[in-house]
Amino acid sequence: MRLEAQWIVGFVDGEGCFHVGIARDPDMRTGYQVLPEFTVVQHERDAQVLHALKAYFGCGVVRRNHGDRMAYRVRDRRHLLERIVPFFMKHPLKTRKRVEFQKFRRVLLKMEQGAHLTEEGLEEIRRITSQLQGMRSDQSR
């Protein structure tokens, strides 16, 4: 299955998720680890679409999510910065998910500057991330 860029934009406008997790991690100086991830979840019947996304971006994994759901997931920060972010900069999302993506990108750029390694930077990332989560709970049906 070959995908076109605009199909991917439309599909991600509907089904994609730009998430930033913040997890306790005593090994980190701040006590927390920042975990950005891009995911697309589908019924297992449509796993081939997820594999086609993986092939298109040349990164990420396709794994079982929960129950009969599969997920395409990109967590590697280099892959997010060099493949996922440039794609959606070149091909903008059309729904409000564009705002979610922009915040996600801001967190990644902050991390490039090492912001997640300082208390102050982590606080800023938390602020951006809480806006992200606010948007999503708003969107849930």
Place this chain on the structure above:
Amino acid sequence: MRLEAQWIVGFVDGEGCFHVGIARDPDMRTGYQVLPEFTVVQHERDAQVLHALKAYFGCGVVRRNHGDRMAYRVRDRRHLLERIVPFFMKHPLKTRKRVEFQKFRRVLLKMEQGAHLTEEGLEEIRRITSQLQGMRSDQSR
């Protein structure tokens, strides 16, 4: 907002619904009315995307669905047959929603032959429609 065909395919692969309702109607010879409809539901924040779909297809309406949800909806059989169906024949869906669309199209073509006006034809439409509904409840998260 201008939409490209492939964006629409991707978005409908994620968010679209091809539904055939069968409702009691004592005015019909069979006692039932067959109501095919194509819908895309979004948070009201993304109503502009629904209006862009309406502009693209040149048919249908954008209405409140329930709560903070809006829906783009096409129910007119001529519009479904002459605008929606040809679009998705030319630009095939990539997920299993393609199968849902094909059954939806079969019902519309049966109706063109007047099948919904006879007991026998209505039974056949019921069979196709129950498969459709089976697929969807399967897909719900």
